[in-house]
Amino acid sequence: MHITLRQLEVFAEVLKSGSTTQASQMLSLSQSAVSAALTDLEGQLGVQLFDRVGKRLVVNEHGRLLYPRALATLEQATEIEQLFREDNGHIRVFASSTIGNYILPEIIARYRRDFPALPLELSVGNSQDVINAVSDFRVDIGLIEGPCHAAEIIAEPWLEDELVVFAAPGSSLLTGDVTLARLAEAPWILRERGSGTREIVDYLLLSHLPEFHMGMELGNSEAIKHAVRHGLGISCLSRRVIAEQLDSGTLVELQVPLPRLTRMLWRIHHRQKHLSNALSRFSRYCEI
Incomplete structure (x- = not known):
């Protein structure tokens, strides 16, 4: 069975207007096209939807059963068309x-x-x-x-994003100049491999250190911030990630002897x- 929306539309319009002639005018179709669509629909359903009384078509019990379902189907089809006409996709x-x-x-x-x-x-x-x-x-x-x-x-x-090296307020790195050698000696707390932040930190920062001391790898930035705040090491994250902590003083930015660390x-x-x-x-x- 392959009932089409056009057949349901013809059926509904014939029911409302009472004749194929008026339905053809409302749908901008020829009368023969309307009659053919209605005949095809009845043939697929195996029932007559109208009783033929002279030149009039009077809806019967089969047509009355189909009508609300046909309207619901046509309304849903209209909703689908409207959905994508307004570009409201998921x-x-x-x-x-x-x-x-x-x-x-x-x-x-x-x-x-x-x-x-x-x-x-x-x-x-x-x-x-x-x-x-x-x-x-x-x-x-x-x-x-x-x-x-x-x-x-x-x-x-x-977007351009700036990376910041930071430590706890009590870190020994806050006394004296922050050199590459001192950064190399400190335990680093970094994102896991596969993280975009880790890839950029490896390239922009850690590649400049004479050696590198990995303290731990953590899977999210919040965990890193808490670990650094408790003095477990230093790290490098987006300024956007630690902005509130820098403002409150719970974390402190380290001025490293390297060009500004930015990424795209x-x-x-x-x-x-x-x-x-x-x-x-x-x-x-x-x-x-």
Whole structure:
């Protein structure tokens, strides 16, 4: 059975108007097309929907049973058309942890104020998790903290981010000059491998140290902040992540003898991903 929306539309209009002639005028179809659609529908259902009384069509018990269901189906089809005509598709975003926890909440809040009912799914992981999800089409767009080298992914520069080396207020590194040698001797508390922050810290900072003392690796920035605050070592994270702690004095920035540590945050999508108007609109809200 292959009932079409057109057949249901013809049936509903014939019922309302009482004749194929008037239905054809309302639907801008020929009378023969209306009659054929109605005959095909009755043939597929195996019943007559109207009693033929002269030139009039009078709905019978089968037609009365079908009518509310036909209207509901046509209304749902209209809702589907309207849904995509207004670009109200379900957007799936995957962000690395610094972005997801400290940058996206403000963006999503602005987006939600303008589009409170539109579906938006946000996942947070490390940068490699994001890249894998974009590669597998499990999400529509990814936001990561480091470069992406996958050939199937298009990476666009998004935001500049500053990294800060920091310690607890009682750290011995706060007395005297902070040299590369002293930084090398200190225990470092860093994000896990696969994290975009870790990749950039390895490249911009740790590669300049004569040696490197790993204190521990932790899977999220909040754990790192607490570990550093309790004097377990020093670390390097985005200024956005530790801004409140720097302002309150619970963490202290170390002035390292290196150029300003900056990185680019990236917006990524699969090379074969269709960028809908809804997705492009969300991307515009990300421009801060």
